[in-house]
Amino acid sequence: PVAGTLVDLKDVKDNAFASGSMGQGFAIKPSDGKVYAPFSGTVRATFSTRHAVGLVSDSGVALLIHIGIGTVKLKGTGFVSYVEQGQRVKQGQEILEFWDPTIKKAGLDDPVIVTVTNSKQFENITMTKPTGTTVQAGDDVLSLQIASTPAGDSTPINNSLTPDPA
Numbered sequence: 001p002v003a004g005t006l007v008d009l010k011d012v013k014d015n016a017f018a019s020g021s022m023g024q025g026f027a028i029k030p031s032d033g034k035v036y037a038p039f040s041g042t043v044r045a046t047f048s049t050r051h052a053v054g055l056v057s058d059s060g061v062a063l064l065i066h067i068g069i070g071t072v073k074l075k076g077t078g079f080v081s082y083v084e085q086g087q088r089v090k091q092g093q094e095i096l097e098f099w100d101p102t103i104k105k106a107g108l109d110d111p112v113i114v115t116v117t118n119s120k121q122f123e124n125i126t127m128t129k130p131t132g133t134t135v136q137a138g139d140d141v142l143s144l145q146i147a148s149t150p151a152g153d154s155t156p157i158n159n160s161l162t163p164d165p166a
Contacts, residue, residue: 001114002036003030004030004031006028006127006129006132007029009025009026011027012113018083018144020119022064023062023115023116025114026113026127026141027111030032031134032154037095038055039061040058041056041065041089042086042087043055043083043084043085043088043095044085044090046081048076049076050081051065051067051098052064053074053081054117055095059146063116064113065113065114066114067096068098070108070113073101073106073108078098078101078102078103079096080096081095081096082097100124109121112126121146122145124145125143126144128141129141
């Protein structure tokens with residue numbers, strides 16, 4: 001959902017995410033502060049601190065997009081949310097924005113962490129690009145298969161589907 005460098009979830013400096021207890025997924029070291037909906041669906045969770053959002057796709061993928069580690073301490077400073085709980089979003093729609101210097105000035109780490117919070121309902125959750133890869137808008141970075149679907153019927157999770165203006 002954001003441009004930057006792909007990071008393995010295990011390398012994130014937050015044990016809740018790195019251990020996989022928050023679901024399988026990935027992180028991106030951001031090069032841009034704009035966060036886009038990786039699929040069409042519904043906003044299921046928003047936070048007053050605007051540092052995270054929960055989305056559910058039309059096919060049932062529950063995704064948490066969490067900006068930075070410890071960023072809840074910023075109490076929303078440096079973050080803008082463009083969505084509300086219950087709102088429908090379209091793939092590629094900007095949903096959050098953050099100002100990275102605010103995170104770094106506070107001495108916090110800035111990865112954008114993306115986890116499939118209902119990972120147990122899916123099979124074959126795999127990265128489609130190697131870690132360390134620079135990802136751009138529209139790049140597929142994760143694919144998964146609904147456990148009850150025939151083999152080979154997978155749903156790609158796109159990093160972002162909006163052209164990178166840079």
